[in-house]
Amino acid sequence: MRGQFLLLISFLLTPWFTYDPIDYYQRPVMEFCPERAAQLHNQLLQKAISHDASIATERTLLDRFLQVADVDSEFQQHPLGQFLSLLDSTPQSGSRLPGLFTPRLYQPDPSYFWDDTYELHPNHVLLYGQNNADCPMDGGIYLNLYTARVIWRMSPNDFPEIEESLHVPLEVFHKMLLRNWESGKYYYDNEEKEISVRWWQVEDLEEALSSWDKLLSAIERRLPQTTKKRPERMPPLDSELLKRFKLGKFAREWLSLATRPGFRYIAPGLTTFSPESFTEIYGAESASSYWQNVKLLSEEFTSSLLFPADIIIPTNISTTSTDRDITSFDKDWGFGKFTVARRAGIYTDPLNCDHADTVRLMHPSGLVNLVELTTNCPWDWGRLPRLAEVLEKWTSLIETGAWEIDGNGVKTGIEWFRTHTLESKLDWQDIIEEEIAKL
Structure with a gap:
């Protein structure tokens, strides 16, 4: 993984997590805000665990990232470091998988961010692995580290060079998920004892x-x-x-x-x-x-x-x-x-x-x-x-x-x-x- 993390050095030399959506989204210029993005993530996590008041949350993602990443202390002041430091997650259990974030996505796990499989796409990290009964490394929501936009790929092999316009801003993606919870598309199934998806509403x-x-x-x-x-x-x-x-x-x-x-x-x-x-x-x-x-x-x-x-x-x-x-x-x-x-x-x-x-x-x-x-x-x-x-x-x-x-x-x-x-x-x-x- 060392090679992938060398990319972080270049992040500190460029205007990072900034994008101009006027060319496509017809909105004023926006900048990635770690605090706002983390707040939306944390709201979503609370939706996912609200059925059980005994489930605790912690903020350990940055520490877990630093355990597997070859980066220096300055990374903690970097936007990605700030973002990770503010993210809530549920404690890791004996399972090798992180907890669920939505019915179809796992919570972030830094050990899955990069892998040799993704070496051709080092500017993307697997932020939310997909819940498809397999390892979340099989695909999910990838975050473009230069634009703060995300896209869902079903597998690392299903990762063509696609138009940036098909990436969705991270904040927009989070708001889409929140809308699913608020509309009832996502819900907790009391019979199955799991968060689930309504087929239609x-x-x-x-x-x-x-x-x-x-x-x-x-x-x-x-x-x-x-x-x-x-x-x-x-x-x-x-x-x-x-x-x-x-x-x-x-x-x-x-x-x-x-x-x-x-x-x-x-x-x-x-x-x-x-x-x-x-x-x-x-x-x-x-x-x-x-x-x-x-x-x-x-x-x-x-x-x-x-x-x-x-x-x-x-x-x-x-x-x-x-x-x-x-x-x-x-x-x-x-x-x-x-x-x-x-x-x-x-x-x-x-x-x-x-x-x-x-x-x-x-x-x-x-x-x-x-x-x-x-x-x-x-x-x-x-x-x-x-x-x-x-x-x-x-x-x-x-x-x-x-x-x-x-x-x-x-x-x-x-x-x-x-x-x-x-x-x-x-x-x-x-x-x-x-x-x-x-x-």
């Missing part, structure tokens, strides 16, 4: 409904001007109808609250349900299918069709295509088994245990990677885009004229997603701006 549903209204309004404004009265929106699907079929809880709530447009297509080739089409499509799923009979941890993980296409995905696509992304569709590890009656469309993702409102496009071609994010989440485990994020993206495509509109809504066909792969994906930079605006 009312805030997620309200955000998706707001984005849905924006999308419908954007399409309505572009409908052809005629002498006829504009089509009025229709009530949501009846909750009693929804109870007759297997659905994820988020999908059930969404379909019971989302008003239906008076036109047919809300995106290229994608429609909404009528009571008749809902009954027809969900009723066509075989009673003996994998989708009907798979035993899930919770109904939250049920893959649910939200916006159906008119097209049924052919049963032979895995044998007739030469595209590896398509030939896997009906393999054991593919997504064919998660479709409802093999109907193409937008589905909730059955594989994300933290975000039940994430969605995936099952394209008629068998491709399932056309509506996704451009890279992994900068501050969280990798995930698909959330429903609200997809609807916001589609609204921007309507407003910029990327999709043609006629009396039936979006006239552009579903092949657009396949022929415009860059435009169909979501950019994390836009989402970062939206998340910062919420703080």
Whole structure:
């Protein structure tokens, strides 16, 4: 580790922990404040341990760092030294792992900051190791020592030279975590006796409904001007109808609250349900299918069709295509088994245990990677885009004229997603701006 700590010498010769966010975040110049950053960290730790008044905290991180680091006494006056000296942590137990900081992250442990695995990235330290049932050295939140920004990498091998704009300021990251606690996304599970993550909450549903209204309004404004009265929106699907079929809880709530447009297509080739089409499509799923009979941890993980296409995905696509992304569709590890009656469309993702409102496009071609994010989440485990994020993206495509509109809504066909792969994906930079605006 000695080689990595030689880098600290250069820190003292440069303006360190200072950044100008105007170029990206559109905010006044800010400087890293060890006291403010430590205060936010300590607030988060108190949230994590508040369920047990007997858990004590201590401030030993700087001393533990000095035991493993080859630095001189001046380091204690350095911003990183000041930051570490102010951080609370829970006493180390007999476990080799530090205590939890959030349901998905461990508390800082200086012995994990650097390792030979990270020698190609000496300007980053593993500040918060990820809780994925393995050693926290496997990945987590990395702090850029020159900019005071952080990014989540799933493993040291998953550490490409990425744009600095995808790093999130440490203070912003801490505030995002605090918002998760305050909103109830993070909570203490009394049955499991651990801090945990809610798969979705009312805030997620309200955000998706707001984005849905924006999308419908954007399409309505572009409908052809005629002498006829504009089509009025229709009530949501009846909750009693929804109870007759297997659905994820988020999908059930969404379909019971989302008003239906008076036109047919809300995106290229994608429609909404009528009571008749809902009954027809969900009723066509075989009673003996994998989708009907798979035993899930919770109904939250049920893959649910939200916006159906008119097209049924052919049963032979895995044998007739030469595209590896398509030939896997009906393999054991593919997504064919998660479709409802093999109907193409937008589905909730059955594989994300933290975000039940994430969605995936099952394209008629068998491709399932056309509506996704451009890279992994900068501050969280990798995930698909959330429903609200997809609807916001589609609204921007309507407003910029990327999709043609006629009396039936979006006239552009579903092949657009396949022929415009860059435009169909979501950019994390836009989402970062939206998340910062919420703080």
